[in-house]
Amino acid sequence: xxxxxxxxxxxxxxxxxxxxxxxxPIFDRAALAPYLxxxxxxxxxxxxxxxxxxxCRACQLACKEKNNLPADAPTLPPxxxxxxxxxxxxxxxxxxxRVGGDDQHPEIRxxxxxxxxxxxxxxxxxxxxxxxQKTARxxxxxxxxxxxxCRYCMLACPFNVPKFEWDSANPRIRKCQMCAxxxxxxxxxxxxxxxxxxxxxxxxxxELIAEAQARVSGAPAKYIPYIYGLxxxxxxxxxxxxxxxxxxxxxxxxxxxxxLPDNTRQVLEKLPAVAAGIGLFLGGAAxxxxxxxxxx
Amino acid sequence: xxxxxxxxxxxAFLFLLRVFLPLLILTAIGYLAWRFFAPQEAIVRRMSxxxxxxxxxxxxxxxxxxxxxxxxxxxxxxxxxxxxxxxxLIARFFWGLGAVTALNDAVPWGLWIGFDVMAGVALAAGGxxxxxxxxxxxxxxxxxxxxxxxxTALLGYTLVIIGLVIDLGRWYNIFHVLWxxxxxxxxxxxxxxxxxxxxVLALEFSPxxxxxxxxxxxxxxxxxxxxxxxxxxxxxxxxxxxxxxxxYLIFSLKLxxxxxxxxLPVLFFVSALAVGLAMVMIEAALTAGALKxxxxxxxxxxxxxxxxxxxxxxxxxxLGDPLLRGTFATLLTxxxxxxxxxxxxxxxxxxxxxxxxxxxxxxxxxxxxRAALFVIIGVLLNRMDIAVFxxxxxxxxxxxxxxxxxxEWVVTLAIVTAGIAVYVAAVxxxxxxxxxxxxxxxxxxx
Numbered sequence: 125x126x127x128x129x130x131x132x133x134x135x136x137x138x139x140x141x142x143x144x145x146x147x148x149p150i151f152d153r154a155a156l157a158p159y160l161x162x163x164x165x166x167x168x169x170x171x172x173x174x175x176x177x178x179x180c181r182a183c184q185l186a187c188k189e190k191n192n193l194p195a196d197a198p199t200l201p202p203x204x205x206x207x208x209x210x211x212x213x214x215x216x217x218x219x220x221x222r223v224g225g226d227d228q229h230p231e232i233r234x235x236x237x238x239x240x241x242x243x244x245x246x247x248x249x250x251x252x253x254x255x256x257q258k259t260a261r262x263x264x265x266x267x268x269x270x271x272x273x274c275r276y277c278m279l280a281c282p283f284n285v286p287k288f289e290w291d292s293a294n295p296r297i298r299k300c301q302m303c304a305x306x307x308x309x310x311x312x313x314x315x316x317x318x319x320x321x322x323x324x325x326x327x328x329x330x331e332l333i334a335e336a337q338a339r340v341s342g343a344p345a346k347y348i349p350y351i352y353g354l355x356x357x358x359x360x361x362x363x364x365x366x367x368x369x370x371x372x373x374x375x376x377x378x379x380x381x382x383x384l385p386d387n388t389r390q391v392l393e394k395l396p397a398v399a400a401g402i403g404l405f406l407g408g409a410a411x412x413x414x415x416x417x418x419x420x
Numbered sequence: 421x422x423x424x425x426x427x428x429x430x431x432a433f434l435f436l437l438r439v440f441l442p443l444l445i446l447t448a449i450g451y452l453a454w455r456f457f458a459p460q461e462a463i464v465r466r467m468s469x470x471x472x473x474x475x476x477x478x479x480x481x482x483x484x485x486x487x488x489x490x491x492x493x494x495x496x497x498x499x500x501x502x503x504x505x506x507x508x509l510i511a512r513f514f515w516g517l518g519a520v521t522a523l524n525d526a527v528p529w530g531l532w533i534g535f536d537v538m539a540g541v542a543l544a545a546g547g548x549x550x551x552x553x554x555x556x557x558x559x560x561x562x563x564x565x566x567x568x569x570x571x572t573a574l575l576g577y578t579l580v581i582i583g584l585v586i587d588l589g590r591w592y593n594i595f596h597v598l599w600x601x602x603x604x605x606x607x608x609x610x611x612x613x614x615x616x617x618x619x620v621l622a623l624e625f626s627p628x629x630x631x632x633x634x635x636x637x638x639x640x641x642x643x644x645x646x647x648x649x650x651x652x653x654x655x656x657x658x659x660x661x662x663x664x665x666x667x668y669l670i671f672s673l674k675l676x677x678x679x680x681x682x683x684l685p686v687l688f689f690v691s692a693l694a695v696g697l698a699m700v701m702i703e704a705a706l707t708a709g710a711l712k713x714x715x716x717x718x719x720x721x722x723x724x725x726x727x728x729x730x731x732x733x734x735x736x737x738x739l740g741d742p743l744l745r746g747t748f749a750t751l752l753t754x755x756x757x758x759x760x761x762x763x764x765x766x767x768x769x770x771x772x773x774x775x776x777x778x779x780x781x782x783x784x785x786x787x788x789x790r791a792a793l794f795v796i797i798g799v800l801l802n803r804m805d806i807a808v809f810x811x812x813x814x815x816x817x818x819x820x821x822x823x824x825x826x827x828e829w830v831v832t833l834a835i836v837t838a839g840i841a842v843y844v845a846a847v848x849x850x851x852x853x854x855x856x857x858x859x860x861x862x863x864x865x866x
Contacts, residue, residue: 209818211525246670252607253593253600270600273589275528276607280670284818287525288589290518295589379673387669388606391685395609395663399655406556406651413558414647 156337159354164243165330167262168307169361170316172236173339174373175346176323179203179218179234186318187216187238190303203232210237212287215300216315223372233366235373236315236324239264239285239300240353241361244383247277247286255297262329262361263302271297282357282379302361332363339365358383427756427812434823438522442826450500469496498837505834508827509586517589520827526815531824534807535832536583538664539800540576541614542688545696547573547621548650548657555650564716564854567628568707569700571843571852574621577614579839586831606666613660620653628850662689668806677750678757679810683741687734691799694730697723698772698795705789707847715785716854724782727795728773735769756812760805768798 159165181200188195193213200206205219216238225231241264248256248264255270256277266286273295278286289295303313311317316324325335333351340347352370353360356379364370371377455463462472470492477484487495512520523530546569553559554566585591597611623642630638642649665688672680681687701720708715742748751758775781775791782788808822815822824832847853 209525249602249604250607250670251602252605252611253596254602254605255600268590270593270596271590272593272596273591274587274607275589276605276667278525278528279674282673284526288528289516290524291516293514293516295516376673384670384672385604387672388666389604391663391666391669392604392606392609395659398662399659402658403651403655406552406654407648410556410647410651413556417558 156333159333159359160330164359165328165333167243167260167329167361168302168326169241169262169329169332169363170302170313171325171327171332171336172362172364173323173325174233174235174364174366176321177218177234177236178321178323179220179232180320181218182318182320183236183315183324184214184216184218186314187300188214190306190314191215210285210287210299212289212296212298215239215298219374221373223368233368233373235364235366237374238315238362239302240283240356241300241302242282242357242383243359243361244357244385246280246282246357246384249385249388250276250280252276259304261304261307263304263307264361265301265304266297266299268296273297280384282376282384329359329361329363336363336365355381357381424755424759427816430821431823434821438823438825439829469493498841501830501834501837504830508831511827512586512831517587520825520831522822522825522828524820526818526820527811527822529807530822531808531828531832532583532587534804535800536835537580537587538803538807540580540583541661541664542692542695542799542803543699543796544573544576544580545657545661545692546700547576547624547696548617548653549693549696550700551624551650552654555647556654562719565700565704565719567625567852568703568847569696570621570625571628571846572699572703574618574625575839575843575846577618577621579835580614581618583832583835606663606669610660610663610667613656613663617653617656617660620649620656623649624653628852632850657692658689661692662686664688665806668810671811674811674814675806676757676810676813677747678761679806681741681745683737684806687737690730690734690737691802694727694734695795695799697727697730698792701788701792702796703843705785707853713853717783717785720785720788721782724776724788724791727792728776731769731773731795735765735773738765738769757805757810760801760809764798764801764805767794768801772798 184200187193193215196207196214203220205217207214207217210217216236218234218236221233221235222230223233241258241262243258245256245258245264248254248258251271252274253270253272255267255272256264257267258264273288275288275297277297278284278288286297286299288297303311303315306313312326316326325332327335333354336351340349340351347365347367348369350366350370352364352366352375353362356376358381364373364375366373369377454469458467458472461467467475470489473484473487473492474489476482477486508520517523521530521532550562550566550569553562585594588594597608598615602608624646627639627642630636630642662685665684665686668675668680668684669682701723704716704720707713739748742751751761772791772794775787775794780787781791808824812821
């Protein structure tokens, strides 16, 4: 099994454009400084080191237990993603991604997926009743009591995380809450507690970025020099390290560095002026035309 | 090319599977039921239901209502649609959206949002522009077609709200938008505007009711506040017609680049203005035909020129924006999205502009009717493209292709036909259409 990426291969990926982001100066402490200070730095998150993951799915099962979710099967098929994707009953899923090899000897990487807990979440910005909230500590949490079930959050999410209970008369949006309740009690999220090989590290964003940077610079041959989640849609609370390009692990690599809510913010900001302008124009026209009608 | 072909085949296959086949089975069941339960005489003579009713009418003891053969044919179908729609809704409210729709986690929004809400709001846009024309710009000659337009708008918005309640997963929480605010959400803004504007429309329409029941004081009160009310209605309409486009701005990563553009709010607003006027033309022609009334031909003809201007602006933004952003090349490759894009440009914009540009096209009722119909088809297609088909590539990548289920179609049809039925009833019982007698027509203008 090949889990190292040679410098030559890395340059090859960079050259083909699959690693367009490889220019990120991750080895440069000065460049990371803005991430380490500031309010975002003190939010909690999880660093997922996919090079350490052994694909045991203890995190997936711990999540089910913590959130009282039904099991998908008595035994999970080895080395195969099961269920196929995140669902209303699976908030945390270990995906098995083929990154190379042939059909007889596929080279497979396990990678845990769940809500990324964006720093500026699209789901929070679009929710008409503020049922989605980004807590001050970091988790993006959902309140079913407020929710009207419009499903705008599902479509707005760049990672396709929120899922819906389609077969319920009283349906909820379901997704990972980063075990916000456990965090409040000073405990670790269930998945982090369950991981037997420390592939999951819980901490503040600043700590996690420093740790990721230390791991990559400590073993440059073991990682590609990129932290997924550092800048994607202006940053996420879950951060990932890997030794293959992230698109091979099923991550979207076309995400902008700007927050998605900016798309609409720019329009919403103009609306008061538009409303006032139209109101004044029509009011003036009504007054003028009424005056003219009286004179005639 | 092969891409377009296979995509169309996928949609056609889903149409057969989800709509045609269930419909075929239901029709067969209905036919067998008729054969089984119908009176012996009807079966022996292989009579259709409408022929049977016509024959039955000859016997006064059965008290069959006096209707034409056409009505005997159409009315049972509409009633069947309503019964089926009620059945689908019962299933939807007891077993969830998944039981009756083709929606899933990859396709959270479908026909009910794309057609019932998006298209419904656009088609109801005739109300505010015509109200401004009469009350703000004092073009009194448009008053005869104002009330039908406001009635259409009021019915349209009521149906949109009904459609939305059906689509909302937790519909019983809908009033949360009133006190659980999120001003960063376009949906929040749209919800408020729709609620307020529906109230404004009800007030704008209420003089017809007060007139019918002779409530003089209310009529006098409304007469005093009608101008500010109309202005408020215009502001609210501008905001939410454009904001329905803004709803889709955040999908920059999922919506096809053919449909996603920063100009979505402007495009939605301009096309809503155009389609609102087209709807006024259509409904005036239909009610004139159905109720044997005189057609306001000059007035309707004079609406054609503003429609040309609006469609031209719409076309200019639609083509100018991709040119300026340098994405025009994506429009020239042939696939499902671009095919629908150019169909909309030709059917919904170029053809109506061409017809309305000629004097005959404006003044000949049937030509004008057809041109207005093309405008409506174009805008319906546009809203469906942005709300449903624009996500085709994105959902296909997730392994899902959406085509509305029979249940979704039935509920949509039931909502539309119910709207038409209420419109017809309102026109019959309330003073909405201009009166034929000159004295009363003058009274309406006052």
